[in-house]
Structure formats: C-alpha cells, structure tokens
Amino acid sequence: MGVWADYLISDAPQSRRQARLGQFWRQWLALKRNPLAVAGLGIVVALLLVAAFAPLIATHDPLAQNLDRRLLPPSSAAWFGTDSLGRDIYSRIVYGARVTLVIVMLVVLSVGPIGLLIGAASGYLGGWVDRALMRITDVFLAFPKLILALAFVAALGPGLENAVIAIAITSWPPYARVARAETLVIRNADYIAAVRLQGASQWRIVLRHIVPMCLPSLIVRTTLDMAGIILTAAGLGFLGLGAQPPIPEWGAMISQGREYIFDQWWVATFPGVAICIVALGFNLLGDGLRDVMDAK
Amino acid sequence: MNGGPAITVEHLNVSFGDSHVVRDLSFTVQEGESYGIVGESGSGKSTVLRVLAGLNRDWSGTVTILGEAQGPRRDKAFHRAVQMVFQDPYGSLHPKKTVDDTLAEPLAIHGIGDREPRIARALKDVGLPMAFRYRYPHQLSGGQRQRVAIARALILEPGILLLDEPTSALDVSIQAEVLNLLQALRSERRLTYILVSHDLAVVGHMCDRLMVMQLGKGVEEMQAATLSARAPVTEYAKELLTASEGFRRS
Numbered sequence: 001m002g003v004w005a006d007y008l009i010s011d012a013p014q015s016r017r018q019a020r021l022g023q024f025w026r027q028w029l030a031l032k033r034n035p036l037a038v039a040g041l042g043i044v045v046a047l048l049l050v051a052a053f054a055p056l057i058a059t060h061d062p063l064a065q066n067l068d069r070r071l072l073p074p075s076s077a078a079w080f081g082t083d084s085l086g087r088d089i090y091s092r093i094v095y096g097a098r099v100t101l102v103i104v105m106l107v108v109l110s111v112g113p114i115g116l117l118i119g120a121a122s123g124y125l126g127g128w129v130d131r132a133l134m135r136i137t138d139v140f141l142a143f144p145k146l147i148l149a150l151a152f153v154a155a156l157g158p159g160l161e162n163a164v165i166a167i168a169i170t171s172w173p174p175y176a177r178v179a180r181a182e183t184l185v186i187r188n189a190d191y192i193a194a195v196r197l198q199g200a201s202q203w204r205i206v207l208r209h210i211v212p213m214c215l216p217s218l219i220v221r222t223t224l225d226m227a228g229i230i231l232t233a234a235g236l237g238f239l240g241l242g243a244q245p246p247i248p249e250w251g252a253m254i255s256q257g258r259e260y261i262f263d264q265w266w267v268a269t270f271p272g273v274a275i276c277i278v279a280l281g282f283n284l285l286g287d288g289l290r291d292v293m294d295a296k
Numbered sequence: 297m298n299g300g301p302a303i304t305v306e307h308l309n310v311s312f313g314d315s316h317v318v319r320d321l322s323f324t325v326q327e328g329e330s331y332g333i334v335g336e337s338g339s340g341k342s343t344v345l346r347v348l349a350g351l352n353r354d355w356s357g358t359v360t361i362l363g364e365a366q367g368p369r370r371d372k373a374f375h376r377a378v379q380m381v382f383q384d385p386y387g388s389l390h391p392k393k394t395v396d397d398t399l400a401e402p403l404a405i406h407g408i409g410d411r412e413p414r415i416a417r418a419l420k421d422v423g424l425p426m427a428f429r430y431r432y433p434h435q436l437s438g439g440q441r442q443r444v445a446i447a448r449a450l451i452l453e454p455g456i457l458l459l460d461e462p463t464s465a466l467d468v469s470i471q472a473e474v475l476n477l478l479q480a481l482r483s484e485r486r487l488t489y490i491l492v493s494h495d496l497a498v499v500g501h502m503c504d505r506l507m508v509m510q511l512g513k514g515v516e517e518m519q520a521a522t523l524s525a526r527a528p529v530t531e532y533a534k535e536l537l538t539a540s541e542g543f544r545r546s
Contacts (some may be wrong), residue, residue: 011435019394019430190388194448195350198373198402208401212392264487 025090030292037066037288051097060088062095062248065094066123071264081266083256092248099249100278103164103228110168115175120210122176123183125202132182134197140173145228146235148281153241160249163242167232170226182214216293223286227279234275250275301360302327302456302488303348310343310512317343318355318387319512324424327455330482330489332499332506332520334536340512341492342383345458348490349380355405362455376406379449381456384465385441389433395419395444402452418447422477439470443477450481457482459491463498475502496540500524 008019008025031037050057059079066086074081080089122133140148152166160289186192187210195209217295234251236242242247303325310318315375318340320405325331333341348359353368360366362377382388389398399415419429422443433441443464449457462478464470475498482489493499499506500523508515508528516530530533 011431013430016394016396019396020434023432119314155441190382190384191390193349194380194388194445195390195401195405196351197349197375197378197380198405198452199370199372200401204405209390213390286375 027292031288034288034291036284039271040281040284040286040288043162043277044285047097047278047281050094051101052124054094054098055137058088058091058094060091062092063246064088071240071260071267074266075262080270081264083253083267084260089253092253093270095249096248096253096271097278099160099243100230100233100248101158103167104229106164107167107171107229107233108222108226111172111175112162112218112222115172116179116211116214117206118172119176119179119181120183120206120214122208124187124210130180132279133168133176137176139174140170141177143170145170146232149232149236150239150241153236158241158244160243160247163233163236166236167229168200171229174225175221177217178217179214182217183210186210186213214289220286220290221294223289226282226286230275230279230282264290300327301325302361302362303448303490304358305344305348305359306358308344308347308355308359308459310340310352310355317512318347321357321509321512321514323507323514323517325488325490327488329487329505330491331502332503333490333492333509333511334494334496334499334506336494337538338511339509341425342460342507344509345380345460345490345492345512349378349458350374350524370386376452376457378458379443379452380452380460381445381462383461385438385445386433386465388445389441391433394432395424395436397479398444398448406452408452414451418451421450421481422447428445437470438466439474440468442470442474446474446477446481450485454483454487455489456490459489461493462491462494464495471498476501483521490519495539496523508536 008022010018010022013019013022031041054175064087066082068086069078069082070084070086072078073080078088081088083092118133118137122130143151148170149163149166152169153162155164156165192209192293193206196287200209223241225277233242234254237249237251238255240252240255243252245252253271254268254275257264257271260267305324306322308318308321309316321340321344323331333344335341343352347355349360350366350370353367358365361374364374366374369511371377391500393401396504397413399418400411403411403414409443415429416426419426424440424443424447428436428444429441433444436444436504459478463474464494466474478489478501481487489502491499491502498522505517505519506523507517508530516533517526518533522528523537526537528537
C-alpha cells in the first residue's frame with residue numbers, strides 16, 4: 001500500500017500514466033473526505049452491482065405471472081409483495097435497475113459529446129456558427145423537456161429505444177449552453193493564444209485544448225442530470241410511452257400500481273422508493289464531484 | 297548584429313471599436329537585435345506584439361517579417377519562425393496538461409519527429425530538471441512555469457521571440473533569473489527579441505535599442521546607451537525615466 005501511495009503522490013512522476021493516475025488519486029482522496037459524496041458513490045456502485053448480478057440477487061423470475069398470488073402484501077416469500085399479475089415486485093425492481101442503467105447510459109453517452117461539441121464549437125468559433133447553433137439550442141430550450149419528449153415519443157412510437165432518443169434530443173441544449181459559457185471564458189486565455197501561435201488548426205484547439213477544460217463541469221452537470229433523466233424516463237414509462245410491458249421499468253411499475261394505491265400501497269411505493277434512492281445517489285455524487293473537480 | 301531587418305513595421309494602426317489603440321507606428325528591428333518597447337499600461341505596446349504574432353487580426357499598415365509581407369492570417373512557416381512568451385505564467389500554461397504535453401503539442405502540430413530527445417533538451421536548455429517533465433502546472437512555481445513557457449516557445453527553434461512583459465508577474469529574485477536565462481539563450485541561438493515592458497530597468501538591461509510609446513504613438517526611439525546615460529530627448533521619455541526611479545523625497 002505504502003509503495004502504491006508513494007507512486008501515486010510522487011511529485012516527480014516518471015511517465016504520462018503515472019502523472020495521470022496521480023491526478024485521479026488526488027481527486028479520489030478529496031472525494032473521500034466528503035461523506036455525502038461517498039454515500040452517493042455507494043448508491044451508484046450498488047446500482048451497478050445490482051444491475052450486473054440481477055439473476056443472483058432476484059428471488060423470482062421478474063416476468064413470471066401467478067394469478068393465484070396477485071397483490072400479496074410484503075412477506076418473507078415476496079419481500080416487497082406482488083403486483084396485479086402476481087409478479088414478485090422485489091425481483092422486478094432488481095431487474096429494473098438494468099433498464100434504468102441502460103437508459104441513463106445511452107442518454108449520457110449521446111447527450112454529453114453532442115452538447116459538448118456544439119457548445120465548444122459555438123463558443124470558440126463565434127460569429128454566424130455561434131448564432132446558428134445557439135438559436136437551434138433556444139428552440140429546444142423553449143419547450144418543457146417532458147412535453148417535447150412526449151411529442152417525440154408520440155411521433156416515433158412508444159418503446160424503450162424511442163424514449164431514450166426522445167430524452168437525448170431534449171436534454172442536450174443545457175449541456176451546449178454550459179460548454180459554450182465555459183468556452184467563452186477560456187477562448188481568450190493565454191494558453192489558447194499560445195497554441196494558436198503554434199499554428200494549431202481550429203478543430204485541434206477545440207478538441208484538444210478547450211474540450212478538456214469544459215469536461216469537469218460537464219461531468220458534474222451530467223451526474224446531477226442523471227436524476228432528471230431517470231425521472232423523465234420514469235415519467236414516460238408512467239404515461240405508457242416508455243418501456244413497454246412486460247419490461248420491469250420502475251416508472252411503468254408505478255403506473256401499474258396507481259390503480260391499487262389506496263388498498264395495495266406496496267405496488268407503487270417500492271419502485272418509487274427505488275427511483276428516489278437512485279436519483280438521490282446521483283445528486284449526492286454530482287455535488288461531491290463538483291467540489292473535487294472545481295477545486296483547481 | 298547580422299544585418300538585414302528581421303521585422304519592419306510601417307504605419308501600423310489598430311483600433312478596437314472607437315478607441316484608436318496604436319497610431320501610425322513604424323519601426324525596424326535588425327536580425328539578432330534585441331528591441332524594447334516601453335510605455336505605461338494602455339500605451340498599446342502589448343497590442344503591437346499581438347499584431348506581430350498574428351493574434352490580433354484587425355489592423356492596417358505594413359508588417360514585414362523575415363522578408364515576407366504578413367497579412368492578418370499566418371502560415372505554418374511563420375509559426376516556426378516567430379514565437380511568443382506571455383506575461384502571466386499562471387495563465388499561459390494549460391492547467392490540464394503536463395509539462396510534457398505542453399512541450400509535445402507544438403512538435404505534434406508541425407509533425408516533427410524524435411520528440412523524446414527534443415523535449416529533454418528543451419527542459420535542459422531552460423534549466424528545469426527532468427523530474428518536472430510530467431508535472432502539472434499547479435505543481436510548479438511561477439518562475440518554473442515561465443521557464444516551461446520559454447521552453448515551449450523555443451522548441452520549434454524560432455528565430456524571433458516576442459516577449460510580453462515576461463517577468464512582471466514574477467517576484468524580484470526570480471525576475472533576474474528569467475532575464476539572465478533569456479539573455480543566455482539569445483546569445484547562444486542568435487535570436488531576435490522584441491521585449492515589451494513597463495520596466496525601464498529591464499529594457500535597459502536586455503535591449504540594444506528601444507522605443508517609448510505613449511497613447512498608441514511612438515514618442516522616441518533611442519539606443520540603450522542613451523537610456524543609461526539618462527539623456528532622452530523628449531519630455532515624455534524624461535518623465536518616464538524619472539518616474540521609473542521611484543518616489544523621491546524632495
């Protein structure tokens with residue numbers, strides 16, 4: 001352990017990799033000092049583990065119906081009770097973690113790069129490029145996110161993939177805005193003037209010098225946004241436009257439980273609690289990351 | 297002096313909106329010469345440097361560098377011949393890049409091979425130990441950062457170095473070190489310098505000739521000897537000289 005710590009904290013790193021690992025290590029040490037952020041990280045890691053080992057963690061088949069055992073309250077046989085088709089809610093929530101994770105990952109992987117690139121190009125190039133890109137961004141920002149997503153899903157047809165596409169299309173503009181604001185601050189810095197003076201092309205400057213500077217605030221923003229993405233996905237699922245039955249998506253599960261909310265409270269409550277905990281986890285982690293990454 | 301002008305500026309005018317920052321400025325710098333531009337803040341001296349470097353594209357007049365008339369855009373050959381060191385070493389190094397990345401970037405842009413020995417030599421030339429190679433800027437002091445900035449400017453082996461107040465952000469003991477380093481590099485590589493400063497002592501120490509600027513105009517051009525003999529001709533240059541001697545109890 002001591003050897004590793006020395007390697008990581010060394011102020012005379014011997015290689016590119018050591019320098020980079022050292023940087024990560026310092027950020028991790030800073031994150032570790034914040035108990036709330038660690039709690040958030042714990043929740044996110046737990047979500048990842050649950051999704052990865054769902055078959056081992058679940059007690060039942062999430063899709064197996066048993067109409068003899070419908071709407072049973074939580075018990076030792078069915079920990080979170082059963083739903084209107086007699087499916088085990090606990091197992092469905094465990095498998096639902098996979099669905100949630102897939103949605104979040106797909107949205108983040110498509111939204112982050114698009115927003116970052118549009119924002120950085122817009123901010124750095126300025127002029128008509130900036131005006132055109134920002135007006136497009138304004139158009140998307142003018143609609144409430146969920147309403148626009150609804151419109152897209154209605155046009156594309158309901159389903160998990162279309163829900164992801166709709167959420168992605170509606171959530172990139174704020175990222176572009178953040179990246180642009182950041183870029184406007186950076187573009188006149190001397191270190192950008194220095195690479196311009198070395199004869200770097202505009203794309204090189206944007207991709208290799210401006211994007212790395214925008215990345216931390218974007219990562220933080222993404223993490224904080226994950227909760228919103230989960231909620232939008234759940235909202236679409238609740239309205240029947242997201243994941244289609246019998247996929248165990250948390251929002252759709254709440255929607256199904258709505259009819260029984262007064263007599264069989266557990267059907268809607270447990271998926272709701274799951275959404276709440278995961279959203280909270282991402283928020284806490286995002287807050288912690290902001291403190292760590294903006295530190296410099 | 298090798299003879300032949302390295303930089304010729306004729307009737308340079310620069311305006312930012314309504315303010316006319318540089319007015320009809322002309323001067324010539326010989327190859328191998330060290331030329332100073334002094335003036336108070338706001339006199340337009342840094343703007344002249346940014347025009348020469350191609351960082352400022354809105355200007356009129358004639359700028360000839362190494363025999364080539366320069367337009368607002370510059371080509372790769374220009375960037376290999378002319379480099380610049382900025383005033384604030386805390387702002388001129390990319391905070392997310394190690395010293396190694398910073399020095400490798402100009403080589404990558406110009407497609408220059410054998411980076412390893414070049415980077416090692418660049419560090420050695422500016423007196424930085426190899427242990428600093430993979431450090432981030434926040435792990436360096438101001439003087440060390442400025443050395444990295446100088447190494448970055450010299451790694452393309454330019455003939456002309458533009459120095460924008462290279463020491464004014466450093467504390468006094470480090471200033472002398474960096475100035476001596478710049479002097480040594482100049483005599484070693486026969487570089488042409490244009491040094492912009494508000495500090496007459498620095499310019500007197502570093503330059504052969506200098507120009508005094510006031511409100512965008514060249515007020516007086518003189519030899520460094522004239523400065524050290526305290527014999528400038530114009531009123532403004534005299535005032536500046538007196539002011540540079542500091543506060544005196546009368």
